[in-house]
């Protein structure tokens with residue numbers, strides 16, 4: 483007999499209740515684009531988990547599960563007709579990857595802008611039948627710019643994210659950080675620098691340099707002390723497939 487924990491009961495209840503929004507109110511075509519239904523609902527379920535069981539990153543299990551698939555050769559594109567996925571590719575493309583993608587989008591837009599846009603999308607499209615590009619368009623509006631590169635790479639390809647710190651050099655008043663874009667999925671680089679006194683400094687390398695075709699980017703960050711640690715994506719909100727190359731530590 484299989485025993486499940488009380489949290490598992492909460493998770494499945496939250497998930498099935500979240501289906502009252504998608505697809506019951508927002509009539510997405512779950513046969514054609516399952517990610518619009520199950521990915522959105524997995525994401526909503528994870529936010530409900532946070533409310534009930536705080537103190538844990540409930541977006542993390544889906545991210546790990548997607549990263550495992552991204553490291554394999556069994557991945558299918560989210561935009562592939564759901565019924566036509568190869569063996570084993572349908573579930574990650576419908577659940578864990580789209581849930582993870584929304585978290586990545588939230589990291590880019592910021593919690594407030596994302597939450598408002600997410601709710602606006604659901605409100606605007608209730609009792610209607612949105613297509614993927616209706617969703618993309620609403621998020622573009624929230625971002626105030628076209629995110630075509632994001633929609634194409636995350637939804638239409640199986641490219642994966644792998645950013646690596648190539649070098650950190652001391653310069654006058656700060657450090658010069660060089661980042662190598664190992665994977666094909668372009669994203670801004672979110673850097674966290676830790677100083678000797680344990681204070682931290684955040685820096686971002688915008689995505690434009692990757693979109694222009696470069697594979698390495700260099701940024702100079704001014705600091706008020708000695709940098710002892712530099713990390714890419716310290717909040718782990720992005721599904722970097724190899725985190726071993728995300729950290730530089732002063733020897």
Ligand SMILES: [Zn+2]
Pocket residue numbers: 497501520523
């Ligand atoms: Zn479901």
